[in-house]
Amino acid sequence: NAGVTQTPKFQVLKTGQSMTLQCAQDMNHEYMSWYRQDPGMGLRLIHYSVGAGITDQGEVPNGYNVSRSTTEDFPLRLLSAAPSQTSVYFCASSRVGLSNTEAFFGQGTRLTVV
Amino acid sequence: TQLLEQSPQFLSIQEGENLTVYCNSSSVFSSLQWYRQEPGEGPVLLVTVVTGGEVKKLKRLTFQFGDARKDSSLHITAAQPGDTGLYLCAGRTYNTDKLIFGTGTRLQVFP
Numbered sequence: 001n002a003g004v005t006q007t008p009k010f011q012v013l014k015t016g017q018s019m020t021l022q023c024a025q026d027m028n029h030e031y032m033s034w035y036r037q038d039p040g041m042g043l044r045l046i047h048y049s050v051g052a053g054i055t056d057q058g059e060v061p062n063g064y065n066v067s068r069s070t071t072e073d074f075p076l077r078l079l080s081a082a083p084s085q086t087s088v089y090f091c092a093s094s095r096v097g098l099s100n101t102e103a104f105f106g107q108g109t110r111l112t113v114v
Numbered sequence: 115t116q117l118l119e120q121s122p123q124f125l126s127i128q129e130g131e132n133l134t135v136y137c138n139s140s141s142v143f144s145s146l147q148w149y150r151q152e153p154g155e156g157p158v159l160l161v162t163v164v165t166g167g168e169v170k171k172l173k174r175l176t177f178q179f180g181d182a183r184k185d186s187s188l189h190i191t192a193a194q195p196g197d198t199g200l201y202l203c204a205g206r207t208y209n210t211d212k213l214i215f216g217t218g219t220r221l222q223v224f225p
């Protein structure tokens with residue numbers, strides 16, 4: 001049982017380049033989300049989805065796009081990378097509609113924008 | 115601006131000491147969770163509290179949800195080096211089911 005899988009684990013981009021961070025889960029969870037973690041800032045919510053075809057913005061959505069065409073996958077797209085997007089990105093999934101549902105996290109993608 | 119503020123931000127203590135971490139917000143949440151994160155890994159759930167005033171114990175860790183469902187605390191008794199890590203509280207919002215994380219508390223326990 002793989003849980004939540006993120007790829008790549010590490011990435012270096014030049015300013016202005018675009019890329020997609022991949023996230024896949026095999027637990028049939030309706031809810032998926034992307035967070036970024038900067039030193040001393042905890043995790044900040046970028047975008048989230050409560051099911052296929054449904055996405056919404058979190059706390060820090062600017063510069064990022066998402067789509068949810070299947071239950072399993074929730075890719076995060078950086079349209080034009082900026083040094084301020086240097087961070088560690090985590091994808092998470094959970095069941096929806098239960099206040100005590102556990103969020104399962106991937107191992108993270110460490111992104112550096114130069 | 116994060117909705118959940120944790121204090122202290124850093125805590126460095128000797129093995130055997132007790133400590134309390136606080137998680138405060140002006141918002142009301144349907145539930146409050148505590149996660150622990152190791153370097154290079156994603157957060158892992160420790161506990162969920164759902165009812166206002168609820169207290170849960172997990173071995174040497176005691177978690178409490180405030181009566182108004184806006185705040186929570188984590189108390190560790192007789193800390194051990196294995197407790198070292200980043201502790202994160204997270205509140206689940208009503209209606210949207212968003213999980214909002216706190217600012218984090220980095221704990222280091224020295225032998």
